[in-house]
Amino acid sequence: xxxxxxxxxxxxLAVYLPVCVLLYALAGQRGRRVVLLLFSAVCFxxxxxxxxxxxxxxxxxxxxxxxxxxxxxxxxxxxxxxAPKEERKALRARAQTHQRWILALGLSIxxxxxxxxxxxxxxxxxxxxxxxxxxxxxxxxVPRFLLPIGISFYTMQAASYLxxxxxxxxxxxxxxFRLALFLGFFPQVMEGPICRYGQTAHQLxxxxxxxxxxxxxxxxxxxxxxxxxxIIADRLNLLIKNVFTHYENYDGIAIAVAAVCYTIQLYMDFxxxxxxxxxxxxxxxxxLPENFQRPFFSRTIPEFWQRxxxxxxxxxxxYIFYPLSMSKPLKKLTSKARKRLGSHYxxxxxxxxxxxxxxxxxGLWHGSAWSYLFFGMYHFALILLGNLTQPVTDKLTGxxxxxxxxxxxxCFQIVRTGLLVCIGELFxxxxxxxxxxxxxxxxxxxxxxxxxxxxxxxxxxxxxxDFFIVALxxxxxxxxxxxxxxxxxxxxxxxxxxxxxxxVVYYGVILALIIFGAYGDGYVPVDPIYAGF
Amino acid sequence: MExxxxxxxxIQPDVDYLNCDExxxxxxxxxxxxxxxxxxxxxxxxxxxxxxxxxPDNFNSAQRLWEMIQRLREEG
Numbered sequence: 001x002x003x004x005x006x007x008x009x010x011x012x013l014a015v016y017l018p019v020c021v022l023l024y025a026l027a028g029q030r031g032r033r034v035v036l037l038l039f040s041a042v043c044f045x046x047x048x049x050x051x052x053x054x055x056x057x058x059x060x061x062x063x064x065x066x067x068x069x070x071x072x073x074x075x076x077x078x079x080x081x082x083a084p085k086e087e088r089k090a091l092r093a094r095a096q097t098h099q100r101w102i103l104a105l106g107l108s109i110x111x112x113x114x115x116x117x118x119x120x121x122x123x124x125x126x127x128x129x130x131x132x133x134x135x136x137x138x139x140x141x142v143p144r145f146l147l148p149i150g151i152s153f154y155t156m157q158a159a160s161y162l163x164x165x166x167x168x169x170x171x172x173x174x175x176x177f178r179l180a181l182f183l184g185f186f187p188q189v190m191e192g193p194i195c196r197y198g199q200t201a202h203q204l205x206x207x208x209x210x211x212x213x214x215x216x217x218x219x220x221x222x223x224x225x226x227x228x229x230x231i232i233a234d235r236l237n238l239l240i241k242n243v244f245t246h247y248e249n250y251d252g253i254a255i256a257v258a259a260v261c262y263t264i265q266l267y268m269d270f271x272x273x274x275x276x277x278x279x280x281x282x283x284x285x286x287x288l289p290e291n292f293q294r295p296f297f298s299r300t301i302p303e304f305w306q307r308x309x310x311x312x313x314x315x316x317x318x319y320i321f322y323p324l325s326m327s328k329p330l331k332k333l334t335s336k337a338r339k340r341l342g343s344h345y346x347x348x349x350x351x352x353x354x355x356x357x358x359x360x361x362x363g364l365w366h367g368s369a370w371s372y373l374f375f376g377m378y379h380f381a382l383i384l385l386g387n388l389t390q391p392v393t394d395k396l397t398g399x400x401x402x403x404x405x406x407x408x409x410x411c412f413q414i415v416r417t418g419l420l421v422c423i424g425e426l427f428x429x430x431x432x433x434x435x436x437x438x439x440x441x442x443x444x445x446x447x448x449x450x451x452x453x454x455x456x457x458x459x460x461x462x463x464x465x466d467f468f469i470v471a472l473x474x475x476x477x478x479x480x481x482x483x484x485x486x487x488x489x490x491x492x493x494x495x496x497x498x499x500x501x502x503x504v505v506y507y508g509v510i511l512a513l514i515i516f517g518a519y520g521d522g523y524v525p526v527d528p529i530y531a532g533f
Numbered sequence: 534m535e536x537x538x539x540x541x542x543x544i545q546p547d548v549d550y551l552n553c554d555e556x557x558x559x560x561x562x563x564x565x566x567x568x569x570x571x572x573x574x575x576x577x578x579x580x581x582x583x584x585x586x587x588x589p590d591n592f593n594s595a596q597r598l599w600e601m602i603q604r605l606r607e608e609g
Contacts, residue, residue, distance in 0.1 A: 167585035302563070317564070323584045325568050334572045343544055347568040387565065 004046045007190065007276045008229055016043070020186075021283060025210045032207035036181055036284075043186035044149065051148040058110065059180045062158045063173070065106030066165045070172035072098050103166045107159055114155045117145045122368030150190040152365055156315050158183055161197045163319055170197045178205045187280035191273050193291045194311040200288065208285040213495065218283030220491055223509045225275025230517040231473050233269040236261045238461030244429055247439045252447030254457060255439050259426040263418075264474065266425060267295070270309070294481045296421075299413035301382045304421060312365070316358045325354035348387055356380055370433040378424050469516050534599050540573045541595060550595040557589040567592065574598070580605040 004011030020039045024032050045052045076095035083091055121142050128139045148154070161182070164170045173179040182201035243250050243258035250258075271292045281288040291310050298304035305313050324330060330350040338346030363376020397404055423440070430436030451457040458464050480490055494505060541550050548561050556562045562570070570592075571582050580602060591601045 169585065303560075306560075321564065322567075322587045325564075326571060326582070326584045326587065331572055331575070334568050335576065338569060338572060343569055344565075347565045347572070351565045351568050 006047075007187070007273055007280075008226070011046075016046075017280060021210070021215075024207075024284060029207055029209075032209075033177070033181070033205065036185065036204065036207060037177060040181065040184040040186040040189065044184060044189060047149040047190070048146075051146060054113070054148045054151075055154070055184055058113070058154070058158065059176070059183055061106070061109055062161060062183065063176050063179050065102060065109075065162055066172035066179070067174065068102050069099055069106075069162070069165045072102065073168065099166055103162060106162045110155050110158050110162075114151060117147055117151065119364070119368045121145070150192075153192045153194055154183065154189065156194045156312070157196075160194070160315060160319065164197055173197070173201065175205075178202075181205060185281075187277045188288060191270070191277065192309075192311055193274065193277065193289045194315055195289060200286065203286050210283075211285060214285045215283050217491065217495055218279045218281070220494065220506075221275050221279030221282055223279075223506070223513075224491070225272040225279060226513060227473065227509060228268040228272035228275065228477070230513055232470050233265045233272060234517075235462065235466055235470055236265040236268075238466070240265060240429070240461075242461045244431065244435075244439075247430075247435065247442065250442075250460070251451050252443045252445065253449065254451050254460060255426075255443045256447065257457060258460075259422045259429075259439075259443070262429045263422045263425040264470075266429075267292075267308075294485060296418055297414060297481065297485055298417050299410060300386060300417060301379060301420060302386065304417055305379070312362070316362060320361060321354045321358050324357055325350050330354065344391055352384055352387075355383065359383075366428070371427055371430060371436055374433050374436070375424055375428045378427065382420060382424075473512075473516075534595070536577055537574070537595060537599055537602065540570065540577060541598075544569045544573070554594040554596075556594060557592045562592065570598075574602060578602050578606065 004016060006012070016039070020035060023035045027035055041052065041055075044055050048054075072095060076091065076098075079091055079095075080088055121144060124140050124142045128142070131138050161170075161179075165172045173182075178201060181204050182195070182197060185195075185200070185204055188195065240258055240262050243254055244262070247255055247258075274291045278288045278290065289311055291312075293307040293310065295304050295308035298307055325334070330353060333353075334347050334350040337349040340346070341349070359376040359380035360373065361376075362379070363373045366372045366375065397409075402409055426439060426443075427433070427436035430439055455464075458467065462470075483490060494502060497505075538550055541548070544566050545562060548556070550556075553559070553561060557567075567587065571587070574580065575582055582601075582605065586601060586605070591597055
């Protein structure tokens with residue numbers, strides 16, 4: 001039966017998207033806009049039902065606050081132009097305060113809804129725990145809300161629009177439909193990428209005619225995403241689910257294997273979903289921002305976060321890290337600290353305060369649970385440790401005559417970063433922080449090579465054949481990534497190749513999906529992980 | 534411009550600031566370097582750099598930084 005709950009569901013891939021593309025191809029420019037808007041609304045409704053009211057009201061609110069900000073800015077400009085020079089500073093300050101209040105109100109509505117729907121159950125549960133710890137018999141009823149799909153992604157995108165209008169990086173959009181399409185474009189509304197108004201709003205509204213080249217490149221990109229998801233992510237789910245649910249029954253080495261498998265699964269699932277989103281956009285001729293840039297080639301944790309979920313990272317950097325670290329008190333702190341602690345440790349003080357806030361937000365953005373907060377703090381600690389020890393490691397590598405650009409050293413850094421990421425993901429996936437800590441302890445203290453030697457590792461949910469298939473495709477993805485790191489993009493080359501070559505590859509991908517795809521008896525496709533955030 | 538180059542060299546030596554035009558995109562300057570740079574530039578040139586100016590386009594080369602400084606000075 002056809003279903004429609006994610007971008008990987010048969011209803012979306014076999015009916016929804018093809019019908020949308022067909023109607024888009026047949027329509028004129030105005031019709032193409034209508035098709036995109038209509039299908040975006042239907043997509044949200046198909047997944048979230050009557051919660052589409054949230055999308056509609058929120059869009060109206062964002063539109064209104066954007067215009068309000070813009071009107072105040074226009075009025076202030078006119079007043080400044082007419083005012084004598086000595087009065088301008090005071091006028092500018094007054095207009096700034098007025099705009100700040102409007103921005104704060106607009107953001108409060110967006111983040112307020114998110115906080116109530118997503119975080120109030122967590123807050124109330126913890127409050128009840130506190131009451132109980134204090135010996136009070138009083139307890140509050142834990143609220144349960146239905147969440148509109150992709151609300152965390154949507155809120156970030158909507159907030160970025162308001163920030164950008166406030167900062168005059170973009171003009172407020174008077175066209176409600178253009179803004180609605182920017183906020184609700186269906187290939188990205190569930191899991192991002194989190195786009196900026198300047199990146200996509202006008203190209204979406206342009207709604208260019210369908211072109212064969214774009215169509216083929218888009219399909220190619222989507223097929224790559226399907227391979228990642230159906231052959232790797234869904235297959236790994238069998239082992240991951242077993243180990244993470246009953247970790248106490250497994251050897252430490254099995255937990256380590258499960259942590260690595262989960263990291264791979266998360267990457268394949270999310271980057272595969274992004275391939276589907278960017279690919280669908282490409283079919284229509286749109287260029288959505290990339291969310292991944294081969295993160296497992298990163299040499300350090302900060303570099304990893306510049307390559308993993310890029311649009312979320314840049315959001316935090318632009319709207320939390322810099323505004324905080326550039327606030328007057330923290331600027332003063334940097335200036336003073338630089339004089340006392342020097343050019344490395346000086347800016348680190350204010351930077352660390354801002355970084356801490358970023359990682360609290362990053363952890364909680366993923367979900368309302370202590371394990372997510374721990375995940376955020378884990379990465380904060382790793383980045384801080386890296387910053388604190390950098391002068392020492394610089395000296396040490398210099399004293400030991402280790403070339404930091406040599407291949408062995410780079411490989412060491414890449415493997416180290418990968419392992420640290422896997423440990424973080426163990427806590428991220430574990431069923432609660434307590435389970436995460438217990439799993440980590442078991443991994444460190446109760447690991448033997450026995451499950452690898454006697455083959456019991458192949459009885460946890462994945463057979464030798466499953467491991468072999470996953471390894472084979474991961475090898476291919478690694479080679480493609482390595483080539484991309486060197487500036488060679490196989491996808492573009494394939495699109496320019498001779499027709500027989502192209503079709504051999506396309507049919508090969510279809511056959512691989514049919515033969516090796518993890519579906520049918522014994523397999524339960526994992527729900528797209530990031531859609532839950 | 535000389536003063537700006539001195540500041541840049543103090544914060545992050547080993548970069549050819551006269552020719553490099555991807556200080557941010559090429560990861561020559563990280564976020565902590567930018568914090569130092571903003572603080573130093575504000576003190577040295579008596580300007581206030583608002584957050585909205587902290588975009589790669591303004592920080593990718595010494596020339597672009599200098600242009601931003603000139604502009605902010607004019608705006609007062």
